Amino acid sequence: MELVQNFPLLSIIIMTSCGAICTLLKGKAAKWYCLVCLAATLALNLFAFFYTLQNGAYVYYMGRWSAPWGNEIKVGVIEALLASAFAFVMILSVLGGLEHILEDVESTKVNLYFVMIAFLMLTLLILVYTNDIFTAYVFVEINTIASCALVMMRYKPGKTLVATTKYMIMSLLGSSLFLFAVCILYNITGHLLMEPMGQEVRRLYAEGQYLFPLTVAIAFMGVGLSIKGALFPFHTWLPDAHGSATTTSSAVLSGLVLKGYIFLLIKIYCRVIGLDVLAGDHMPDVLFLFGAAAMVIGSVRAMQQTDLKRLLAYSSISQVGYIFVGLGLGTEAGIAAAIVQILAHAVTKPMLFCAAGGFMNVSGGSRKLQDMTGAGRRDPLSGAAFLVGVFSMIGIPLFAGFTTKLTLTQAALGHGSVKCVLALIVIIVSTVLNALYYIPTVSTLFSARNDLTPYRNRYAHYHVPYVAAMVLFMIVNICVGTLAGPLLEAIYAGLPSLGM
Amino acid sequence: MDQLFVNYVQAAAVIIYGIGFFTLFFNPNMIKKIIGFDMMDSGIFLFLTAQGFLYGGHDPIVDPELVGAQNYINPLPTGLVLTGIVVGVSVSAFMLALTVRLYYRYHTLNLDEIIRLARKEED
Numbered sequence: 265m266e267l268v269q270n271f272p273l274l275s276i277i278i279m280t281s282c283g284a285i286c287t288l289l290k291g292k293a294a295k296w297y298c299l300v301c302l303a304a305t306l307a308l309n310l311f312a313f314f315y316t317l318q319n320g321a322y323v324y325y326m327g328r329w330s331a332p333w334g335n336e337i338k339v340g341v342i343e344a345l346l347a348s349a350f351a352f353v354m355i356l357s358v359l360g361g362l363e364h365i366l367e368d369v370e371s372t373k374v375n376l377y378f379v380m381i382a383f384l385m386l387t388l389l390i391l392v393y394t395n396d397i398f399t400a401y402v403f404v405e406i407n408t409i410a411s412c413a414l415v416m417m418r419y420k421p422g423k424t425l426v427a428t429t430k431y432m433i434m435s436l437l438g439s440s441l442f443l444f445a446v447c448i449l450y451n452i453t454g455h456l457l458m459e460p461m462g463q464e465v466r467r468l469y470a471e472g473q474y475l476f477p478l479t480v481a482i483a484f485m486g487v488g489l490s491i492k493g494a495l496f497p498f499h500t501w502l503p504d505a506h507g508s509a510t511t512t513s514s515a516v517l518s519g520l521v522l523k524g525y526i527f528l529l530i531k532i533y534c535r536v537i538g539l540d541v542l543a544g545d546h547m548p549d550v551l552f553l554f555g556a557a558a559m560v561i562g563s564v565r566a567m568q569q570t571d572l573k574r575l576l577a578y579s580s581i582s583q584v585g586y587i588f589v590g591l592g593l594g595t596e597a598g599i600a601a602a603i604v605q606i607l608a609h610a611v612t613k614p615m616l617f618c619a620a621g622g623f624m625n626v627s628g629g630s631r632k633l634q635d636m637t638g639a640g641r642r643d644p645l646s647g648a649a650f651l652v653g654v655f656s657m658i659g660i661p662l663f664a665g666f667t668t669k670l671t672l673t674q675a676a677l678g679h680g681s682v683k684c685v686l687a688l689i690v691i692i693v694s695t696v697l698n699a700l701y702y703i704p705t706v707s708t709l710f711s712a713r714n715d716l717t718p719y720r721n722r723y724a725h726y727h728v729p730y731v732a733a734m735v736l737f738m739i740v741n742i743c744v745g746t747l748a749g750p751l752l753e754a755i756y757a758g759l760p761s762l763g764m
Numbered sequence: 765m766d767q768l769f770v771n772y773v774q775a776a777a778v779i780i781y782g783i784g785f786f787t788l789f790f791n792p793n794m795i796k797k798i799i800g801f802d803m804m805d806s807g808i809f810l811f812l813t814a815q816g817f818l819y820g821g822h823d824p825i826v827d828p829e830l831v832g833a834q835n836y837i838n839p840l841p842t843g844l845v846l847t848g849i850v851v852g853v854s855v856s857a858f859m860l861a862l863t864v865r866l867y868y869r870y871h872t873l874n875l876d877e878i879i880r881l882a883r884k885e886e887d
Contacts, residue, residue, distance in 0.1 A: 398844055398847070401848075401851075402847060405851045406851075408855070409854065409855065409858050412858065412862075413858075416862070423882055423886060425862070425865055425866055425869060425882075426866075426878060426879055426882040428862060429794075429862055429866065429875065429878075432858070432859060432862065433788060433797065436801055436804075436855065436859075437785065437788060437789060440781075440785070440801075440804050440808065443805075443808050443848065444781065444808055444811075447808060447811055447812045447815070450812075450815075450841075450844075451812075451815045456840075
């Protein structure tokens with residue numbers, strides 16, 4: 265075994281110990297320690313990414329018990345890519361919202377905030393890498409607790425308490441459905457590892473045995489993880505939770521946490537159940553329809569918002585719809601498009617939330633769009649980042665969102681059925697709607713009318729972490745937009761290990 | 765239909781799960797919601813344990829006289845249930861802590877009332 269093969273597990277261990285050690289440290293030390301650990305995680309996963317790009321996917325046996333008995337993590341190109349991207353976005357989100365963390369969180373509890381960040385990163389790494397379905401369940405629950413704590417942790421509670429309660433209740437319903445599906449799958453297959461389970465599911469399906477439990481398991485799995493991934497009819501918890509949390513929490517929750525669950529769903533559907541079995545149960549069609557509805561309704565609801573952070577939260581719902589439309593196409597190209605969207609949205613939405621935090625600073629702390637009139641002029645850096653984010657969301661070439669729309673359109677055209685027409689219509693409608701609510705927002709933010717804003721801190725005072733985070737966010741966004749070719753090549757190289 | 769009576773433990777487990785699910789979703793009282801969550805988890809655990817059990821099976825410690833897997837019950841579901849219980853306890857603890865905070869702030873346990881108060885507070 266080569267040294268690099270240990271790196272994903274090593275990064276998991278680093279984040280676990282980081283969470284434990286941060287409980288003992290003071291706020292400032294915890295901050296630095298957490299950032300160093302996140303950077304180490306990023307570096308280790310990048311090594312793993314380049315290793316898998318050259319040598320292909322590999323399975324890492326925990327405790328050297330081989331399948332089908334042991335627990336294992338499977339490292340493929342897509343997994344390593346997503347883990348690196350998540351670590352990177354996590355670092356930038358923490359840096360971008362650092363000021364607000366110190367303001368919003370009680371000073372004696374700042375270290376606990378970083379404990380939660382560490383555990384969130386840990387659970388994301390495991391959701392991305394694990395090949396054992398029960399391990400996935402356990403870490404889904406840890407992820408729920410960590411993200412709820414991140415929403416709640418504000419000096420002045422109030423709305424966040426209610427938002428956390430709603431979030432927690434919906435999450436619990438989702439994870440219990442997921443657990444039920446895991447139990448049913450275990451009972452009919454007798455395995456917990458994804459690959460042996462997948463072989464057994466295909467055998468059962470071919471022989472026509474246990475078809476009803478299988479359908480129930482597929483449906484419960486889909487509904488459970490869709491609740492946690494905020495697919496359209498189950499999205500009600502998201503705007504409150506993401507709209508009321510502190511900047512870093514909002515950025516991390518909508519950029520990464522949703523994606524962790526959705527990637528887990530993609531992994532289980534591809535690796536365990538298989539797209540052909542799935543298509544037999546019409547689950548892709550259901551996900552496609554709800555995804556398409558989410559794309560439109562998320563945008564429509566976003567138009568009605570007067571609060572910038574809630575607007576961004578509703579926009580997340582419509583962006584999650586793109587991922588499910590890609591998954592719902594049920595083809596290789598569709599899954600690739602879904603993964604591109606996971607990446608593109610992960611680098612875009614946190615940037616928008618951090619920029620919104622910057623605007624709040626120069627607008628007397630208000631989240632109302634009206635109070636932010638001209639904020640883009642008073643804080644040019646956040647303004648520039650917000651513009652990049654908006655271009656990406658609308659899908660202008662050279663920015664990350666364009667890559668998604670291109671790959672999704674290609675995937676839809678390759679599908680060639682009624683879904684193709686529907687997908688194209690929805691993509692066009694959603695693009696127009698995105699433009700319809702983002703462009704007025706931008707014109708308000710860059711309005712020259714300054715008389716509306718009698719605030720003391722009218723002009724931005726930049727701190728090094730914030731500047732670094734925003735500049736890096738912009739660079740990465742443009743990289744994802746322009747380097748679509750190599751990115752897609754890497755994703756297609758990783759699809760076989762996902763079980764395609 | 766006759767399968768339902770053969771597997772009556774599983775049927776009961778699903779009913780318990782259903783009761784818990786609806787309590788967690790629809791009951792406005794926070795404490796009852798938490799009880800609902802615990803019932804829901806218990807339902808799943810009962811389902812899992814029942815599936816691992818085998819009538820006439822022995823505990824899974826190898827006995828030289830009993831050869832063959834059909835003589836033993838499956839120990840893995842029990843292990844999974846233990847893990848699940850630990851997860852359930854930590855989630856219940858978090859929910860209870862949340863309920864305490866909500867009660868201190870709004871002096872009620874009714875979530876609908878709390879949401880109304882929070883909305884009023886904002887305006």
